[in-house]
Amino acid sequence: MPMVKIEIVKGHSAEYKAAFLQAVHDALVNSLQVPDSDRIQRLYEVEPELFARDAKKTDKFSIIEIALFPGRSAELKEKAIKEMYRLLGERLQIAPSDIFILINDPPLDNWGQRGEQVSKLGLRYKKG
Numbered sequence: 001m002p003m004v005k006i007e008i009v010k011g012h013s014a015e016y017k018a019a020f021l022q023a024v025h026d027a028l029v030n031s032l033q034v035p036d037s038d039r040i041q042r043l044y045e046v047e048p049e050l051f052a053r054d055a056k057k058t059d060k061f062s063i064i065e066i067a068l069f070p071g072r073s074a075e076l077k078e079k080a081i082k083e084m085y086r087l088l089g090e091r092l093q094i095a096p097s098d099i100f101i102l103i104n105d106p107p108l109d110n111w112g113q114r115g116e117q118v119s120k121l122g123l124r125y126k127k128g
Contacts, residue, residue, distance in 0.1 A: 001113075002028050003040045003067040009059045010045035016092065017043055023091050024064060027083035032068075032076060061098045062088075069118070070105040077103050 004024055008017070021041050028034045053061050064084065081101050088094040111118035 001038055001040065001069060002032075002034055004028075004042065005065045006041065006043045007046055007051070007063045008043065009048050009051050009061060011048070011059065012045075017045075019091050020062070020088070023087040024084055027080060027087050028066070031080040031083040032072065056097070058095070058098050060092070060094045062094065062100070064099065064101045066101070066103045068103060068105045069111070070107055072105065 006020065006024065008020070012020075021043060025036075025039055025041065029036055048059070051061070066080075080103070084101060085096050085099060088099060089096065108119035109117060113121065
């Protein structure tokens with residue numbers, strides 16, 4: 001159950017934002033075998049003057065944070081990162097230098113779902 005938070009510079013079209021969300025989701029499905037129906041994404045637009053970044057970054061600069069249940073290998077996380085760079089580059093022409101990705105995989109004790117601590121639910125999930 002990946003939870004995705006994306007921050008972009010404000011000013012992009014609805015089509016751009018939809019394509020961005022789809023590319024990130026497709027990358028997780030392709031690389032981590034996340035079920036297509038397992039989708040929790042939030043996209044935040046930040047006013048340009050409030051999005052401090054290196055002067056070399058363009059208006060396509062983006063930060064992607066993904067929280068995953070633990071257990072995926074470094075190789076699978078690398079695959080997910082590379083797939084995000086690939087799809088965002090192909091679909092939206094975003095340069096790798098304009099994408100920053102952070103993957104967190106906190107222990108199940110730190111997740112809550114269905115009114116319970118996830119570690120108590122005995123969930124089985126595909127780890128890739």
